[in-house]
Amino acid sequence: MELTVNGHAQPLSAIASDPAMPLLWVLRDGLNLTGTKYGCGIGACGACTVHVDGVAARSCVTPLAAVQGKAVTTIEGLAPGGHPHAVQLAWLTEQVPQCGYCQSGMLMAAAALLARNPRPSDADIDAAITNLCRCGTYPRVRAAIQLAARQLPAPWPPALSPHRIADTTAGADGAQPA
Incomplete structure (x- = not known):
C-alpha cells in the first residue's frame, strides 16, 4: 500500500498494515507530520482536518483504505x-x-x-x-x-449572470455583420 502525502509517495508497509487505521495516526506517528492535531477522535472538532484530493476531510475518522490512490495534503504541505x-x-x-x-x-x-x-x-x-x-x-x-x-487572484472565467447576455456583434436589427 502506498499513500501520496504532500506530493510525495509514501510506502506504508513499515508504517501501517491495517487499512482501518485512521489516517491521523499514519500522518502523526508513521510519517511524523505532527501539524495535524488529535482533538476528539470522532470527527467533530476539526483539529485533524487535511485535504484528500483537495477536499477537507477529518483524518481521525478517515480510514487508511479510503485514501488509497488519493492525494493527501497536510498543514505541512499547504505552503x-x-x-x-x-x-x-x-x-x-x-x-x-x-x-x-x-x-x-x-x-x-x-x-x-x-x-x-x-x-x-x-x-x-x-x-x-x-x-x-x-x-x-x-x-x-x-x-x-x-x-x-x-x-487571491479573481476566478477565471468570471461567473456569468444567469440572464441572457446580448450579442454585441449583431446590428440593431439582429443581423450579423458581413
Whole structure:
C-alpha cells in the first residue's frame, strides 16, 4: 500500500498494515507530520482536518483504505516552496490564533473552502468552517478568510449572470455583420 502525502509517495508497509487505521495516526506517528492535531477522535472538532484530493476531510475518522490512490495534503504541505498560502498570511494579519491548537485544521478547512468557492459570503464561511475553537476566535477566522479571498487572484472565467447576455456583434436589427 502506498499513500501520496504532500506530493510525495509514501510506502506504508513499515508504517501501517491495517487499512482501518485512521489516517491521523499514519500522518502523526508513521510519517511524523505532527501539524495535524488529535482533538476528539470522532470527527467533530476539526483539529485533524487535511485535504484528500483537495477536499477537507477529518483524518481521525478517515480510514487508511479510503485514501488509497488519493492525494493527501497536510498543514505541512499547504505552503509548498516555503511561500505561505493566502490563508496563512491572513491568519497572521487578523491575529486569529490564541492557543493555536485548532489552527492547522481551521487553515486546512479555509483553504479547501477558498479552492471551491473563491469569493465566499459570511454564510458560506459559517457553513463550511465547522471546526471548534475553544478560544472563540470565530469572528477573526471569518475576517481572515474574507481577507484571503480578496488577496487571491479573481476566478477565471468570471461567473456569468444567469440572464441572457446580448450579442454585441449583431446590428440593431439582429443581423450579423458581413
